Amino acid sequence: MAEELVIQGSALGKQFGENVIAVEDANFTIPRGSFISLVGPSGCGKSTLLRLISGLIEKSGGDLLVRNAEVVGPRSDIGMMFQKAVLLDWRTSIENVLLPDEIRGTIDTDAKKRAWDHLQLVGLKDFEFSFPRQLSGGMQQRVALARLLQTGADIMLLDEPFGALDEFTRERLNDELLRIVEGPDITTIFVTHNIQEAIYLADQVFVMTPRPGRIAAQIEIDLPTPRNIDMTTTPEFNDYVQQVRDVLAGHLDGQPL
């Protein structure tokens, strides 16, 4: 069976103002159901590429297709999550999760039931009526994840979603994220600057390099699924880490930091 492509970019570029080239000549195809990590140093255009796909910003050149249609703006089959949870402080968890339905005018008993279930799924049983300021950073991100699930989007764009959390919480949430998005339906693009995390999560890692922002390499990660934390010490895993480092080193040599 031929893989169904959900996102395609060719010669995709984004320029800000006269001379800031954030993304240049990006060529990639993303099959449905896959998990892609975008890894690279700060300022390499990872977030810009993510925002191009989300339709939040307009490309300056090239082609970008989602489900064979040019991206012209935000779409309901694409959902986003940010480094900050971006919860509304005056709303309880469940009210935050219901925000997408409120905006689309689709609030009904069914939507409420799904919101409830999503909160259970992300491990927030008994915190349905807590306000964001009563929750820890990790729990706030769980609410944000439940809200993302509530959108019903099957393309999930995650911009360093657990980057501000401590190492232990981050590892746990990564595993839970994998459990939630596994399967043939949900396509995930995950931005990070942590090489191990990028490899651990992904089917494919896009390594990006700055000035101008380019996809320098696309590396298939052929590790067994489901992943578990013990794999991170295997020689295969470390080979991948080395590959990514080599790509980055090759491009960063001689560049001012």
Added chain:
Amino acid sequence: MSDIGSDGVLAGVKELSPIQKLAMHGLVFLIIFGGWEVGARLGYVNELILPAPTSIAYRLYEMFFVTGSIYWHYIITMYEATMGFIIGVSIGMGLAITAAISPVFRRYWAPYAVVFNVTPGIAVTPFIIAWFGFGWSSKIALAALVCFFPPFINTLTGLLHIDKDATELFRSLGSTKKQFFWKCQIPSALPIIIAGLKLAMTGALIGTIVAQFFSASEGVGILMQRFAFRLNMDGSFAALIVMSLMGLSLFTLMEYMDYKVLYWRRHSRMEEVGSKRKRKWLAENGDFSA
């Protein structure tokens, strides 16, 4: 009201038991007012400059409970200040919302509001009297003028300084501008808007009283001036205390609004509101986990 005391300015003050603290407060009070009283009674302080606390207290007692002369002035002043507050706040917030929605308005019209603000409002009093006459309307107009700016600038700032990620979140969810305004901008701005209202409340009272000083036939301001012109200093001081009481009651009202509206800024309130919403949800939808 924030607690600056405990580890900031007062760091190093010895911690006392509640009874000792109360005794300390009593002692300080006694030193200030007892000293003042004794000073006045023994003639060290001229009664025409600073009357004794007991004479002022007696005057207050007389105003409120013997003649009852204060009530009408009190009501008039509160009415003028409140009306001025409502008008000033409505204009200020209305302009701010317009400026937040329309970049053109913000760029070409809003600068006049700033010029308006740096002109001392009180100095406009003669014009206000000339335009609005000697009655209530001139007091209300000055109160509105003096209190218009804080709600304007605070509302505008609050509406424009929205987290960039929140904007992106709403856009990615396909939100309309109107939805974004009501669901994100307004609630995000509420804390700073309410801070502006608190400033405006004080401004409205100042505006009213200054306008009364200038020309009025009723109100606490003119009452105080009449006492002062007759060198009735204890009456003047009593009127001043009445003004403080007004300020205090208006301030308390604003604090109460702050407490009620901004529930997500206080832990005890979040628990209260959270369990209230839980009960409401369970009553409407039942328990999905059951």
